[in-house]
Amino acid sequence: MLDRDQLLTIADQYGTPTYVYSESVILERIDRLRFHLEGLPLQLLYAMKANHAVPVMETMRDKGLGIDAVSPAELLLALRLGFKPERILFSANNMTDEEMRMAHEAGVILNVGELSRLEKLGKEFPGSSVCVRLNPQIGAGHHEHVITAGEKSKFGIPVEHIDRIVDVAQRYDLRIRGLHQHIGSGILDTETLWKAISVILDASRSFDTLDFINVGGGLGIPYRPEETGLDMELFESLIVSPLKSFIASHPSKNLSIWFEPGRYFVAESGVLLTQVNTIKHSTQRIFAGTDSGMNHLIRPAMYGAYHEVRNLTHPDGPVATYDIVGNICESADYFARDREVAHLTEGDIVGVMNAGAYGISMASTYNMRSLPAEVWVDVNNKATEVRKRKTAKDIVDEALSSGN
Numbered sequence: 001m002l003d004r005d006q007l008l009t010i011a012d013q014y015g016t017p018t019y020v021y022s023e024s025v026i027l028e029r030i031d032r033l034r035f036h037l038e039g040l041p042l043q044l045l046y047a048m049k050a051n052h053a054v055p056v057m058e059t060m061r062d063k064g065l066g067i068d069a070v071s072p073a074e075l076l077l078a079l080r081l082g083f084k085p086e087r088i089l090f091s092a093n094n095m096t097d098e099e100m101r102m103a104h105e106a107g108v109i110l111n112v113g114e115l116s117r118l119e120k121l122g123k124e125f126p127g128s129s130v131c132v133r134l135n136p137q138i139g140a141g142h143h144e145h146v147i148t149a150g151e152k153s154k155f156g157i158p159v160e161h162i163d164r165i166v167d168v169a170q171r172y173d174l175r176i177r178g179l180h181q182h183i184g185s186g187i188l189d190t191e192t193l194w195k196a197i198s199v200i201l202d203a204s205r206s207f208d209t210l211d212f213i214n215v216g217g218g219l220g221i222p223y224r225p226e227e228t229g230l231d232m233e234l235f236e237s238l239i240v241s242p243l244k245s246f247i248a249s250h251p252s253k254n255l256s257i258w259f260e261p262g263r264y265f266v267a268e269s270g271v272l273l274t275q276v277n278t279i280k281h282s283t284q285r286i287f288a289g290t291d292s293g294m295n296h297l298i299r300p301a302m303y304g305a306y307h308e309v310r311n312l313t314h315p316d317g318p319v320a321t322y323d324i325v326g327n328i329c330e331s332a333d334y335f336a337r338d339r340e341v342a343h344l345t346e347g348d349i350v351g352v353m354n355a356g357a358y359g360i361s362m363a364s365t366y367n368m369r370s371l372p373a374e375v376w377v378d379v380n381n382k383a384t385e386v387r388k389r390k391t392a393k394d395i396v397d398e399a400l401s402s403g404n
């Protein structure tokens with residue numbers, strides 16, 4: 001992990017608010033997952049929605065990962081960065097005809113989650129190959145908003161409709177070359193993950209043309225001090241070993257298993273640096289006001305998510321309880337509530353930890369405030385700024401030039 005001195009130097013050099021990412025942490029997480037999946041015919045994809053900063057993407061590419069892309073811009077960025085089309089899965093939600101054509105022409109793998117889209121693909125590109133996203137009717141995740149399977153979920157074709165998938169495929173001579181599921185995000189419960197995987201494995205026996213089964217992402221990380229992360233021994237015995245036996249007995253030959261995590265690879269690599277500029281003693285609480293906010297890291301406001309907050313400037317002071325809040329005009333604008341942190345004074349730099357996933361990628365310019373800067377720290381500890389903060393004038397010029 002990035003050490004305190006290094007983070008303070010970066011805050012000094014590039015100002016705040018700034019996201020900092022560590023390449024070493026990302027490399028370690030990729031190697032760690034590969035280690036636990038050893039022996040499986042495997043392809044790892046990276047769900048770039050977690051963080052599409054260019055050096056993050058380049059690291060994934062150089063480590064041989066493919067990409068899970070969910071929008072035309074994600075797809076184009078992956079292609080422009082040199083990811084091979086055959087390693088890009090395009091899983092756009094409510095895919096349009098235009099998006100379907102674009103992905104088809106680019107030669108990437110279309111991942112279709114609706115029967116009506118499968119039908120449209122068949123009509124326009126009969127004889128083509130496709131991956132189908134299933135809903136195994138078992139969902140999981142750190143918050144109800146991130147559960148992406150189950151009867152209330154909009155994602156995937158219900159596994160009960162396998163016959164309909166087979167029917168459409170036969171009518172248009174489509175080759176179902178992949179089955180996919182992704183049941184949610186931030187999952188630390190290996191048993192539920194396995195239950196969902198076994199549903200799609202059972203369903204896959206209806207197909208003898210499969211090249212891969214993509215069991216999705218969703219692997220959780222420890223955000224809270226009392227959390228220990230995924231139990232990788234259990235993961236191996238409960239998921240990896242059965243997957244190995246399953247593959248050996250499958251009617252499709254040369255079948256491989258794909259995983260597509262986002263958070264697992266990048267969450268712990270990132271820190272959001274922000275400066276405390278206002279200490280307010282109210283009647284009931286102490287507010288530590290910062291120069292960042294929910295527009296930069298929306299996870300606490302959106303999911304009640306926990307991020308550790310560290311006083312980097314004065315880490316050894318007596319602990320006090322704070323609400324650490326942002327500068328946005330919303331009451332949900334906080335990083336932490338009732339949180340014990342080493343005594344904060346105005347001017348202190350704090351680090352909001354484990355912010356590498358779904359931080360910058362979910363950030364906005366709400367209240368006409370700039371996105372944070374982003375700094376990449378490579379394996380040799382060299383820091384490079386990969387995104388600059390905009391000035392208020394830049395933002396206003398942009399608004400006026402686009403006629404808003």
Ligand SMILES: Cc1ncc(COP(=O)(O)O)c(C=O)c1O
Nearest residue numbers: 047182185186217218261262263
């Ligand atoms: C289809 C799909 N795959 C993979 C992911 C990555 O999830 P995570 O970052 O939890 O691994 C997501 C996240 O929403 C997703 O929608």
